[in-house]
Amino acid sequence: MQVRGHWRPALDAVLFALVAVLFALSGTAISVPLAVAQVLPLLVRRRYPGPALAVIAVATSAHSLLGMARAVGYLPVALAVYSAATHRSPWVRWGACGGAVVLVTVTGAIRHGPVEGGLLAAVALIVTWLAGAERAVIAQLRLERHLADQAAATARSRERLARRLHDSLAHTMTVMLVQGEALRATARLTTEDEERLALVLQAGRTALADVRVALAEETQRDAAAALDGRLAALREAGLRAADPPGLDALPPVAREVAYRLIGEAATNALRHDGPGTRLTAELIRAAERTSLRVTSTPRAGHPRPAGRAPAGGFGLSSLADDVTAIGGTLTYGPAGGSWTVRADFPTPGPPHPAEPPGGPTP
Incomplete structure (x- = not known):
């Protein structure tokens, strides 16, 4: 106990x-x-x-x-x-x-x-x-098993949700769209029927897109919930971790990677520097790049011994590949008496208004 x-x-x-x-x-x-x-x-x-x-x-x-x-x-x-x-x-x-x-x-x-x-x-x-x-x-070992159980539970929840959406809504909508397109290609329709069918097909495409967006948003929520659970467990073990910053400034595809990065840095901070270590995360947005910087500082009077900064293990190496895959870069290393992990992501441009089917709005 x-x-x-x-x-x-x-x-x-x-x-x-x-x-x-x-x-x-x-x-x-x-x-x-x-x-x-x-x-x-x-x-x-x-x-x-x-x-x-x-x-x-x-x-x-x-x-x-x-x-x-x-x-x-x-x-x-x-x-x-x-x-x-x-x-x-x-x-x-x-x-x-x-x-x-x-x-x-x-x-x-x-x-x-x-x-x-x-x-x-x-x-x-x-x-x-x-x-x-x-x-x-x-x-x-108990802490690592608890974190692994949390990650596995999150993955199972996400897989169940994706399977339900795929097997129900997404599959049904895809069938509707295919049948509607077939009807448009083979049946002789009046102009009014063509317009009605176009509206139905457009609604089906919108609904299918909404399902995909909902699945992506659920993935983000799962990643955020997994990070909250991991930080709670690490705080219980003695890590002094501040609440992570809001990651809305990051591109949607980068948010899940950012959540995982904070979790990995937090686990490494407790593993290498022990209870009492302070962990802070900061999001810095510039015109072209948005940076997420996570810093772990050992408790007062217990600086990290010189020459004993941990090398990037499998977790950081895997995250480096994920960050690179979405156009970013990941760096990590000692900074004074602390250890810093920094990820730089491309800053997304301003959102463009959606265009109606008939073309851009004049």
Whole structure:
């Protein structure tokens, strides 16, 4: 079961209170300052997992050398390791966690012996470390499965609608038009009958065109609904995503691609930069080109490590082909401490008034 983001501060506060009570009642604290240094950083272990783990590990090691009771005394550092094991940076996942395990293990062995102290600390912290890493993998797989299920449901809905329109209205109208044209070619009609038949055929063509427009509009609505569902899931996982801009300035054929592009950029932002990442999308319209720019910025204090910007994966490569197919271009890459995806589309010209069957209106 996933914990909703707005419940995490309350749960963290309860957990912190329980650990503090355990320290107070169990007689674990030999040195009050060291006990405070072990427990207090737990309040910021999600926001600053590396520094919090470093402070807790050093305090735990010093407290252990003074003869701290092991059972409760190792609880804060275990909680800090569990949180740091899910961090996006390998320096935190491997460096900080590994250093904490080694430091606490060595000091435990010095004070309590290699088995009772060192081996016990090593096993407990390594198991906690692996559990945290496994949780991060499971959360990512759960999110990707949820997004895939949403996309599949949208595709099925769109296919059902297209099949119904094709098998009912579009098919019937096509038959009517074919029979009407056959009647015009083979029957001897008066002038009035010719006019009536022309009106019927024109109405049939208009209705068939309306069906096609309705199907295209439904496709756009499906794409917009799929994006809303994806952003909702990503926000639940910790992404700070602003509402996407209105895409009416884009050509109709480009809107669905734009919806998919925002969704792909949002998923990549959470995958590569982790919870707390801010995602913004901006639509810039010029005379000949309309640009959609999507920017992901890691949370304060956690800039993207230099040289570790993600390369364009299959999702962006596929979108680049789609954008190129409709006359646009797609570029992406690091910009300062952020990552930007930009699609440029041809700006549609002003709409032309529809011409009546008899020719242009004078």
